[in-house]
Amino acid sequence: MAYISKEEKKIPIEDPSGKWSDLTLLPEWEEQYYNVYTARKHGKWVMLKALKKEYASQPEYCKMIEREFDTRYNLAHPNIVMVNDFEELPGIGMAIVTDDVYGYSLRRLIDEKRLTPKILYRLQTQLLDAMDYIQENHIIHHPITPETIIFTEYTENLKLIDVGYDQEESLSPQDTSEDIRSYGRVMNEVLDNLPAKLPRLRHIAEKCEAKGGKQYGSIPALRLDIERRSSGQIYLFISIFIMLMSCLLVWLALR
Template identity: 30%
Template sequence: MDSTSSFTEEQQVFPHAERLQVGGTTCECYRVKLYGKLHFLKRLKPQLRTNPKYAAVLQKEFETGYNLDHPHLVRYVGKTADGVLMDYVDGETLGQFVSLHPDYFRNRKNANRFVHQLLSVVGYLHERQIVHLDLKPENILITRVGNDVKLIDLGFCYTDSYTDTMGRTDKYAAPEQKDGSSQVDARTDIYTIGRILQILPCADFYKGIIRRCTAQEPEKRFQSVDEIEQTIWLKPLKRRILLSVGILLTVVLLLIFFWNRSQDTSVPSESTHQSSLADTVNPAVSSTINKGGVTLSDVKSATAQRVKEATDTTPATEKKTDASPVISYTLPPLPDSEIEKRIRSTITPIFQRVMGSLRNAEWNDNTRKIYYGRIRPLNEQCGSKIQVLWTDLSRHYDIDERNFYQKYSQELIALQNDLYERMVSNGK
């Protein structure tokens, strides 16, 4: 690949200069060592060294590059009589790299990394009013260690100080470079970036970007490399955000679905059962009393009939609220008298607290409204306590659930009837 050069002037300064098989139509490149450090030496070809126009191009490149410092731009360190010295880059040109590693750019992560570095260095030049104007695979080096981008060759660049451009590479040049239809600017380099991406194995990743970069009219291209960056990085970010939102909504909808399903299949609480039972029983007393000419025997008869109807329609088996595991031994029975005693001791304090103020009242239209207004909260409070009692007793005794709640209904109605009879007696 490399061969030892035989020129005399540089051999005196760089005795171990090696000619490299790179360079353009106007220059030759050498690998030289200065104070133990490797450098690139870029010289005009022998037939052009006396041409002041080409010497001016090399001078422009050195003066422009010497004041720049970017991790992806080769660093200019000095100048000789007919050449410039740059830091040596151990790597291959982009074209050589693609030939040696054809699968590298098929990985989107690698492709994005390359594009980001290329846009970074080109954007750095544009921020300093420098347009490269000769971007091409031969002027983009990829380092052997790290596969990093190194941009070289500022010979054809346009700057505020050097507005004359000496040439171009037609394969990658923008239309305005070829026909002079408009002034070159940052969009000229953007066109060339699109042409470079077009020939890489990762071209399918950037179809939309390539199409816009290579638009014939500069106004239809990206107006800056920052726009390209935003398009590349924001598009997948938007996809990730939309995907995350979609997943979140799906999870929320599933939670709502299963929550509603659990509510639909849940067993009604015993307090609700007892409230509805009391609502069935108590209107019997109300309807009988409101007819006028009420006797105590009429009230007792109507109440007993309603209790019988309510208990007959109670489901034979209801799901127990006890969630304790099934035990292996037989539970002892609990006598009915003990069940009645415990039910009575549970609901009597509640009844006295809710209805006790009516014990000394007379039965009239006003107290009747108060009486029936307190029935529902009474049923709710008693039902809650009775459910706790049922859970506790069923853990330790063999009790028939239907019989238990029937006795609870009878005890509650008995308390209500006793209060009613007392209020009627108070009015006599």
């Protein structure tokens, strides 16, 4: 099974070749122009991204999804969902086929109050690794949000699912600045929903969103500041998290 979605909907599919089966629409992952699905391809779970029906016959949107496939196909990073193919599905049309990722979005983990120390650590390491890679490859993409960050169910590894729709010869300072600003927005929301106050990490998140030249100038500069400040913060969060879990276990045992 792929992304764990609260509102998944089975879609009938007629494929005489037997290549495709178990097609499921995932409304939780819907994008402005695209529907997102999970399906079996030759028995193996994959993810699919296809144009919504109202856009599927319009040439400009067909070129848009082709351009996104071309941009993402050559990306190879452990924290970015891999694109494998671009092919037609019965009743769906042309779709970008990606690796399956079994897990939860950061948005859902925030809403369900299921943040853990490991997730906080992944945001400070794996997310920055992925963002650095995207910038090195001059990828133009939508802002990173809790909806586009997935954590695998068992190992809590981070995966980005919407990482680019075009590639340029170089990125503008505005592109770099917006990436850092979106990282700050994500981190500030996560910090708002943690049981522990982490003032040094909060300072970093707020600096990411700062204006007037006070923002970090690059991902490496941001990463360096996090590495200097975060070890004590993570230890504090882990200690409080363990204490809360211990209190919960005692309460359950006494019921």
